Amino acid sequence: MVLxxxxxxxxxxxxxxxxxxxxxVREGSVRFSAAGEVVEAGPETLIACDPGVRHAVEALSDAVCLISVAAKSGAEIPK
Incomplete structure (x- = not known):
């Protein structure tokens, strides 16, 4: 996880x-765009995205978010 x-x-x-x-999204609000779709998200919102899908994030206000990326089973996680 990344803050x-x-x-x-x-x-x-x-x-x-x-x-x-x-x-x-933990605090603030963001605009998340992926695959031609745009979502504006506020606190306590969780957005999921499939592997390889191109996406972007823009802060609409000061924001704090937690990002998580799943690793393949057996894959080494970079340090």
Whole structure:
């Protein structure tokens, strides 16, 4: 898990993760875009994305999010 803190207007440019991933909004609000869909999410919202799907995140206000990416069984997790 990774704790991500963003200021209003910050953007995580479009990218893809190798495993299933989720973004849990703890504080603030974000705009999550993936596969032609756009979701605005606030506190206590969990967004999930399949492996390899390109997505981006933009902070609509100062925001705190938890990001999780699933590793394949037996895969070594980078340190």
């Amino acid at each position: 991500m803190v963003m200021r209003a207007g910050d953007r995580l440019e479009e990218h893809a993760a190798p495993g299933a991933n989720s973004l849990g």
